Amino acid sequence: MKEKIIEALKAKLNRRVWDSWFSTFDVKDIGENLVVFEVGNLFIKDWLEMKYGSLIARTLREVFNRPIEFKIEHAPLQNQPEEDEHEPLVRKRPLVLTPLNPIFTFENFVVGTGNMFAYSACLEAAKHPGKYNPLFLYGGVGLGKTHLLQAIGHYLFKNQPEMRVVYLTSERFLNELIEAIQRGTTQEFRERYRTKIDVLLLDDVQFLIGKNGIQTELFHTFNELYNAGKQIVICSDRDPQMLDGFQDRLISRFQMGVVVKIEKPDIETCFKIAQKMVKLEGAELPEDVLMLVAEKFSDNMRRLKGAIVKLLMYKQIHNEDIDLAKARQILSIEPSTKFTTVEERLFEVLCQFFRVTTEELRGNSRKSNVLIARQMGMYVAKNYLGLSLRKVAEMFNKSHPTVSNAIQRFELNAKSNKSLETILNKLLEQFREKTANQTL
Numbered sequence: 001m002k003e004k005i006i007e008a009l010k011a012k013l014n015r016r017v018w019d020s021w022f023s024t025f026d027v028k029d030i031g032e033n034l035v036v037f038e039v040g041n042l043f044i045k046d047w048l049e050m051k052y053g054s055l056i057a058r059t060l061r062e063v064f065n066r067p068i069e070f071k072i073e074h075a076p077l078q079n080q081p082e083e084d085e086h087e088p089l090v091r092k093r094p095l096v097l098t099p100l101n102p103i104f105t106f107e108n109f110v111v112g113t114g115n116m117f118a119y120s121a122c123l124e125a126a127k128h129p130g131k132y133n134p135l136f137l138y139g140g141v142g143l144g145k146t147h148l149l150q151a152i153g154h155y156l157f158k159n160q161p162e163m164r165v166v167y168l169t170s171e172r173f174l175n176e177l178i179e180a181i182q183r184g185t186t187q188e189f190r191e192r193y194r195t196k197i198d199v200l201l202l203d204d205v206q207f208l209i210g211k212n213g214i215q216t217e218l219f220h221t222f223n224e225l226y227n228a229g230k231q232i233v234i235c236s237d238r239d240p241q242m243l244d245g246f247q248d249r250l251i252s253r254f255q256m257g258v259v260v261k262i263e264k265p266d267i268e269t270c271f272k273i274a275q276k277m278v279k280l281e282g283a284e285l286p287e288d289v290l291m292l293v294a295e296k297f298s299d300n301m302r303r304l305k306g307a308i309v310k311l312l313m314y315k316q317i318h319n320e321d322i323d324l325a326k327a328r329q330i331l332s333i334e335p336s337t338k339f340t341t342v343e344e345r346l347f348e349v350l351c352q353f354f355r356v357t358t359e360e361l362r363g364n365s366r367k368s369n370v371l372i373a374r375q376m377g378m379y380v381a382k383n384y385l386g387l388s389l390r391k392v393a394e395m396f397n398k399s400h401p402t403v404s405n406a407i408q409r410f411e412l413n414a415k416s417n418k419s420l421e422t423i424l425n426k427l428l429e430q431f432r433e434k435t436a437n438q439t440l
């Protein structure tokens, strides 16, 4: 029965949702009138209840052929210290203790596959400080950890200005301690971090690997803040488990709350990030150039930003528009025979999938498989690749209103026809595979 429930749920959700939210979800117990699920993360428990509660209830009704209650329990890690009854967070005078990068806000963060879970967890921590404690965010270089950490700071400064929020890198934490020891002001240092803040945002904790003294200091700071119900958010380039050379007692504390991985964004998200970065610079670049940058630098958003800045500087200095060939030259991207643009790859997948030709897609054929391939292709280009209507119209050799109508018709059909959604997911899967195999 356990498997049947899980399979029935899986069938109702697309793989992305399942992998993001249900990977630790399991059936713990099946009673006469109650099914108990368990999940290894408190934040996910709340999220599943809120977003998928009715779907779970519906699925259980179908599996058991009668209404049946359910509850989701959070299965905490073994040996987790008992959580103290938290005092309400202390209200203090508004105080910006650390400067933040004004760009690093939630509004400026582009949400997509890979970072949606991390974004939601950080937003929740900002809205309800102390609830998911500690929040430990980890992931590869340049994927937006610092951005999200500082976004929590911005959100709190704006919405709860009485709260004392400190953002600092682990390197600075270490340097301040060394300075305090040299000046004989260790007591002030301890007081500042242990008793005078409400939210601690600590970046790059992996910097403290192998530095035992500062780890001990962090351990005591952590305990004091945690026991007082103060929110702690920590960023690292690796899973707490992989912090070799870290004291075990610290690692187990990092794992006590919610541990979230930020993954590499997919190409569509990278494209939107590139678009956002250009907009924040108050500039413009053509869509095919943005797509080139998104594809080439999808593993690190800092490098992606560097590429955009380089293109914009060139544009300004030479007072020249940047086209695809120029962008390749500036960024030293060799045009490779294997490289195809994203539009070409979409056409390739559409043609293979629906057994149609590019000429048919761009022509006026009304054959049913061509019609559906064309509509779905336009929908994907607009909604998943983030291309403008103008670009999609150009791709399919149609007018704006034709594209707009076709997309609307597709959305309407997809609402009433479940199998269209399944086909769309399969198509997207093939498209992603093709994109992942792309070599530049």
Ligand SMILES: Nc1ncnc2c1ncn2[C@@H]1O[C@H](COP(=O)(O)OP(=O)(O)OP(=O)(O)O)[C@@H](O)[C@H]1O
Pocket (backbone or CB within 6 Å): 103, 104, 108, 109, 110, 111, 115, 139, 140, 141, 142, 143, 144, 145, 146, 147, 148, 204, 237, 273, 276, 301, 302, 305
């Ligand atoms: N989803 C996103 N939306 C908008 N900008 C993003 C996004 N992800 C990353 N960035 C931008 O990419 C740059 C690098 O991000 P950030 O410094 O937060 O990475 P990081 O994960 O902290 O890297 P590191 O591990 O090196 O500390 C920043 O300019 C940030 O604003």
